Amino acid sequence: MIYLDYFSTTPCDPAVVDAMLPWFAEDYGNPHSVHGPGQKAAQAVERARQSVADLLGVEARELVFTSGATEANNLAIKGAVRHFRRMGDERRRVITVATEHKCVLESVRDLEAEGVEPVILGVDSQGRVDPAELQNALAVPTLLVSIMAANNETGVLQDIPALSRIVRGAGALFHTDMAQMAGKLPVSLTDVDLASFSAHKMYGPKGIGALYVRRRPRVRLQPLFSGGGQERAFRSGTLPTPLIVGFGKAAELAAQRLEADIQQISALRNDLWCQIKTALPDCELNGGEITRLPGALNICLPDGVRATDILEHVPDVAMSTGSACSAAEITPSYVLTAMGLSAEKASRCLRLSVGRSTSKPGIDRAAALLIEAVRTCQPSRD
Secondary structure (H helix, E strand, O other), X not given: OEEOEOOOOOOOOHHHHHHXXXXXXXXXXXXXXXXXXXXXHHHHHHHHHHHHHXXXXXXXXXXXXXXXXXXXXXXXXXXXXXXHHHOOOOOXXXXXXXXXXXXXXXXXXXXXXXXXXXXXXXXXXXXXXOHHHHHHHOOOOEEEEEOOOEOOOOOEEOOHHHHHHHHHHOOOEXXXXXXXXXXXXXXXXXXXXXXXXXXHHOOOOOOOEEEEEOOOOOOOOOOOOOOOOXXXXXXXXXXXXXXXXXXXXXXXXXXXXHHHHHHHHHHHHHHHHHHHHHHOOOOEEOOOOOOEOOOEEXXXXXXXXXXXXXXXXXXXXXXXXXXEEOOOOEEEOHHHHHOOOOHHHHOOXXXXXXXXXXXXXXXXXXXXXXXXXXXHHOOOOO
């Protein structure tokens, strides 16, 4: 199997697994207990928190551990808005973007039942937000704006520093989902109030993530659920020490390997695209040549070639389509249709993502298999 689906999840680095193992069976203390085993676990949690904070360039106490980016996004958006509303704030508007992850879009829509006005901004053909459109939307007093740093389907980057300055200049909080970006490119949270992260997107374990919550000026949140008040009372529940230790180790490795990973992964991604485009000139790169994550490659296949057919013909390459499939129908990717692609064109799109373990022979083999499959599936021109 040639794995080209790193945007879905990354393999857990062997060093991460090794770091986690003792905390499952040997050092199993509850990190919230005052006895020796508990305090040993608590110290490991705080070391890991510091490692993640170092990668992100923030204070360790500004990080709240969650079960992943989905929970972090929900806590950021719902928690901030509900706190404002609870304090009597009369603003009702919350702004996000049509190409956001489903958990962000659904969090904003859920708040509509609580009297909040959701505003969903469109994007251009490259998947970018128009700063002028954002500025216009902020003409109405706004509670919070949530804009993803790097798209999970196309890898296209938003200009987060510029957009966040517009938002905070209008007096609203700015949240960004950085699950896909952290550990792959340098991160700056200087102008950000809230940011979400997930370990399994950066060679760490599934089931653990974090929310950055700015301390100066302080951002306040209403918790999503009740409990013992752990994690600065933002997120109650016993912390999973093994997963947090793994998150910390993954952050350390990302910091050490960042520049080397960027160069290696970018080169392999470009090689893959060059081979495909040379052999299949009718293929298109969604988002064009705009700046994107190093491993990102979202392509539209030639007319008449469905992405799902390619998946069936190339079982030895792990990749995903530009569509969300169900038993009854194939629904076009809302990210790609928001960028202006027709439903038919979106059904011809493949998401390929290169990662740390990808090799040059793997790229060559994957390219050959894809090219052969497309030629097989193309309708005859006779």
